[in-house]
Amino acid sequence: xxxxxxxxxxxxxxxxxxxxxxxxxxxxxxxxxxxxxxxxxxxxxxxxxxxxxxxxxxxxxxxxxxxxxxxxxxxxxxxxxxxxxxxxxxxxxxxxxxxxxxxxxxxxxxxxxxxxxxxxxxxxxxxx
Amino acid sequence: xxxxxxxxxxxxxxxxxxxxxxxxxxxxxxxxxxxxxxxxxxxxxxxxxxxxxxxxxxxxxxxxxxxxxxxxxxxxxxxxxxxxxxxxxxxxxxxxxxxxxxxxxxxxxxxxxxxxxxxxxxxxxxxxxxxxxxxxxxxxxxxxxxxxxxxxxxxxxxxxxxxxxxxxxxxxxxxxxxxxxxxxxxxxxxxxxxxxxxxxxxxxxxxxxxxxxxxxxxxxxxxxxxxxxxxxxxxxxxxxxxxxxxxxxxxxxxxxxxxxxxxxxxxxxxxxxxxxxxxxxxxxxxxxxxxxxxxxxxxxxxxxxxxxxxxxxxxxxxxxxxxxxxxxxxxxxxxxxxxxxxxxxxxxxxxxxxxxxxxxxxxxxxxxx
Numbered sequence: 001x002x003x004x005x006x007x008x009x010x011x012x013x014x015x016x017x018x019x020x021x022x023x024x025x026x027x028x029x030x031x032x033x034x035x036x037x038x039x040x041x042x043x044x045x046x047x048x049x050x051x052x053x054x055x056x057x058x059x060x061x062x063x064x065x066x067x068x069x070x071x072x073x074x075x076x077x078x079x080x081x082x083x084x085x086x087x088x089x090x091x092x093x094x095x096x097x098x099x100x101x102x103x104x105x106x107x108x109x110x111x112x113x114x115x116x117x118x119x120x121x122x123x124x125x126x127x128x
Numbered sequence: 129x130x131x132x133x134x135x136x137x138x139x140x141x142x143x144x145x146x147x148x149x150x151x152x153x154x155x156x157x158x159x160x161x162x163x164x165x166x167x168x169x170x171x172x173x174x175x176x177x178x179x180x181x182x183x184x185x186x187x188x189x190x191x192x193x194x195x196x197x198x199x200x201x202x203x204x205x206x207x208x209x210x211x212x213x214x215x216x217x218x219x220x221x222x223x224x225x226x227x228x229x230x231x232x233x234x235x236x237x238x239x240x241x242x243x244x245x246x247x248x249x250x251x252x253x254x255x256x257x258x259x260x261x262x263x264x265x266x267x268x269x270x271x272x273x274x275x276x277x278x279x280x281x282x283x284x285x286x287x288x289x290x291x292x293x294x295x296x297x298x299x300x301x302x303x304x305x306x307x308x309x310x311x312x313x314x315x316x317x318x319x320x321x322x323x324x325x326x327x328x329x330x331x332x333x334x335x336x337x338x339x340x341x342x343x344x345x346x347x348x349x350x351x352x353x354x355x356x357x358x359x360x361x362x363x364x365x366x367x368x369x370x371x372x373x374x375x376x377x378x379x380x381x382x383x384x385x386x387x388x389x390x391x392x393x394x395x396x397x398x399x400x401x402x403x404x405x406x407x408x409x410x411x412x413x414x415x416x417x418x419x420x421x422x423x424x425x426x427x428x429x430x431x432x433x434x435x436x437x438x439x440x441x442x443x444x445x446x447x448x449x450x451x452x453x454x455x456x457x458x459x460x461x462x463x464x465x466x467x468x469x470x471x472x473x474x475x476x477x478x479x480x481x482x483x484x485x486x487x488x489x490x491x492x493x494x495x496x497x
Contacts, residue, residue, distance in 0.1 A: 017311045017312070019294045019295060019311050021258065021261075021294075021295055021297065022258055022261040022262045023261055024154055024155060024260070024261040024262075024264060025154075027155055027158075027261070027262075028154050028155060028158045031134075031155070031158035031159050031162050031164075032158045032161075032162050033164075034164040034440075034441055035164075035420075035423075035441070035442065035443055036441070036446075072426075083296050085295070088294075088295075088311065090295055094423070095422070095423050095424075095443060098423060098424045098425075099426055103311075104294075104311035104312055119443060120446070123422065123426070123443065123447070
């Protein structure tokens with residue numbers, strides 16, 4: 001694995017409040033392909049962020065971000081919202097969002113080099 | 129014709145013809161056409177059904193602090209048997225998102241049926257809910273688009289839709305008024321709105337002009353309805369206070385946007401029932417009935433043995449000590465259910481399958497215990 005210069009710098013963080021929302025396409029993917037499918041993961045392990053917040057942490061639409069709340073953290077894909085909502089991140093209701101706690105959750109979000117964890121990995125991490 | 133159990137609207141006008149599903153929404157079609165089937169399992173090894181039921185009996189008979197969770201995605205008959213089984217072994221039953229239903233059952237808030245909404249509602253408020261993503265046909269069948277007995281001009285002239293939510297949802301895109309609540313400040317919004325209903329300028333961080341405009345619209349309602357998200361973060365007492373104040377100056381009803389297709393039924397059956405109140409984290413046995421507990425609770429918070437009875441593969445079924453697959457209500461098993469507005473609906477079976485119903489599984493457990 002090639003190390004990049006940015007990995008040696010502390011990634012800038014942004015404090016946000018996370019709120020969950022329902023997504024019909026994600027519910028459909030769950031029913032059609034199951035919760036362990038790639039289709040479901042791609043529509044679930046995401047966070048919608050304000051364009052200003054994306055700039056603050058130095059990432060662009062589609063980059064992975066680490067979300068840290070009290071005691072728990074998870075890596076998901078950041079998506080740029082069309083509307084403005086600085087300081088608020090929206091996540092679809094799923095195990096990737098629920099693992100962070102009861103909503104609304106106060107958290108920090110920062111750039112990440114890690115891959116999005118699959119459900120099995122996420123849950124096995126929460127056991128250890 | 130069949131009844132779709134994809135959500136709590138229980139649409140009874142859905143057709144299944146030559147393997148195709150007609151008139152169902154995106155969720156309903158996916159629900160009716162697909163199954164993520166599971167095998168009966170004990171200790172994560174595939175076994176036959178009898179062994180799985182025996183495995184469940186073994187856990188239940190040794191349990192000292194059993195807890196049953198879910199019940200919202202099961203037919204009423206299964207729920208009744210589940211309650212009898214819980215009473216027999218002194219198990220606690222946990223359901224989720226039933227707060228508003230409880231207040232309706234206690235006559236603390238006024239409610240109505242979906243037919244009333246279609247026929248009479250002129251002001252419709254979507255409070256922390258997004259039916260376009262959860263109950264997709266609510267707007268077209270009842271809440272907004274249809275002509276009703278007293279609403280012959282439908283949405284164009286007769287109805288005003290308002291969204292009050294933490295985000296600009298898809299449902300908000302068709303609403304005349306959209307109000308955004310700040311996370312954690314729901315009660316402040318209600319306080320400001322109550323001030324507005326009393327013609328006072330609210331002391332609030334929210335836009336005072338917008339709040340007064342909203343209060344004015346709500347006061348003019350002939351037949352108002354609040355569709356309330358059951359996962360809403362607003363405290364229940366604040367909702368009751370708002371409903372009381374609204375009904376002093378106007379005529380408002382509340383309907384909970386329940387998740388699962390039969391949550392209203394289990395909430396009614398458990399209403400006023402004494403429960404052993406065992407905490408989930410202290411349980412030595414957890415029986416998940418049509419509910420994916422691990423989707424919302426980290427594994428480390430569960431200490432007991434887990435039994436899962438579900439038509440589909442779930443996160444919980446992957447971690448359970450015993451898995452018992454069952455037929456899906458309204459698809460390959462007949463029964464009855466209660467719609468989100470309290471109307472009882474018969475669910476015919478539309479598909480032959482070898483799977484047995486969860487009612488039959490619960491009956492076997494009850495008789496053997």
